[in-house]
Amino acid sequence: MSMTALAGDERLPLYQRLAEVLRRDVMEGVRRPGDRMPSETALSAEYGLAPGTVRQALSALVDDGLLERFHGRGTFVRRPSFDRSLFRFFRFRDASGEWRIPESRILKRSVEPAPSHIARQLRIKDGEPAISMSRLRLLNEAPVLAEEIWLPKARFGAFLDLSESAIGPLLYPVYDAQCGQLVARAEETLTAEPASRETARLLRIDTGAPVIVIDRLAKGFDDTPLEWRRSKGRADQFHYHTEIR
Amino acid sequence: MSMTALAGDERLPLYQRLAEVLRRDVMEGVRRPGDRMPSETALSAEYGLAPGTVRQALSALVDDGLLERFHGRGTFVRRPSFDRSLFRFFRFRDASGEWRIPESRILKRSVEPAPSHIARQLRIKDGEPAISMSRLRLLNEAPVLAEEIWLPKARFGAFLDLSESAIGPLLYPVYDAQCGQLVARAEETLTAEPASRETARLLRIDTGAPVIVIDRLAKGFDDTPLEWRRSKGRADQFHYHTEIR
């Protein structure tokens, strides 16, 4: 077993330098979500560090949400999950009161020159080709969310070839499998506004009734913007809850 | 320096048992916000633990938001601050674009029997006396928030004797100084609804226009509910932003 020297700024603490090396491995796809990391013993031998120092580096990445630890099993690259999304505060239950993923009906899918506000978000040139999509999400035939989605065509060209039946309600696994684009995290913005005539028709509510608007910009491990979407749902179905200190 | 035995369940790790002992000190008011904790060296001597173990206990409480560490100065009981409140997402700026605390105008202050939904939140008996207050918050004479506040009279009796001019826009310091009630944390719930006629009049918007509604239940260190409030503001001034993974 040969020893590897730690790269990085020599003024930084060793555990931070190790953390950066491991973070880069994940960001560059050398280690993929679900992969097991080398054990703490292996890493301390590899880099010539005390076990406690290696532990500190791994802890930093766990706090950061990049890794997950399981006692007795190992340390793994975390599979991004969007359990923390604002969408979980919509009261979407079926008749039996259980949480379910709403079905998806694609209303429109086309290639358009990206409007400037979309291009800015996706960090592409104004007017560059983008895939535009409208979806309606339904629970037991009842519409619950109206969505508008934009993707840069350069990365998601393969998405256009898919039949609607091949695209389920969850898009991120499709992005990964069909386009090789892995979503690592996202930024969400929430506001409320009166329903336009069009939105009211889709959601079957009164024009002007309050709707919750959630904008989401999804990004890859390397911070590239991958998808922008705007979703609208009935405000009376939304209750966000949080604890503050 | 006598050594103190660690109380608590002997099956738990030492660092957790130490953390619980220190947490209790804060919850019972033995150590108050702003107080400096004993140094790590002092604690390890006091309880006969290795410095690393003491460190782990303190780290747990720092992660928990109970303590704050300052390199070279010490470890302190954190002063609760409500920087993380949902209210920070209201775009409240004055003419120069600076963030400011809105002034407060008290519209009503009285003692009422607690309605049942308030009593349940404050964990007091249905109909027990409670202080009820309506406030309007303004920025440059413009109304920005309409608030309804409820306090259990048993704890906040002294609050009734204060003149309005003695109450500023920030209530929690008043609760502490005048009533001996320290707010440690709070739960907030956000939704949106159409403005009632009354709310519309107060906020000077159209009836039915969307308003953001934030309910807050403030609690003491010992988890006692202290204050319930409902605040309403214009939805078009509200943009919540968050990152998810």
Added chain:
DNA sequence: CAGTGGTCTAGACCACGAG
């Protein structure tokens, strides 16, 4: 059982803040 992470010890030395 072997291998993983979790807890704990008993130090050393460094970096920062205040007087």
Added chain:
DNA sequence: TCGTGGTCTAGACCACTGT
């Protein structure tokens, strides 16, 4: 300069998981 927390070492032993 002194006391604080921050980094790091080099182990020991425990608890959990999978085979």
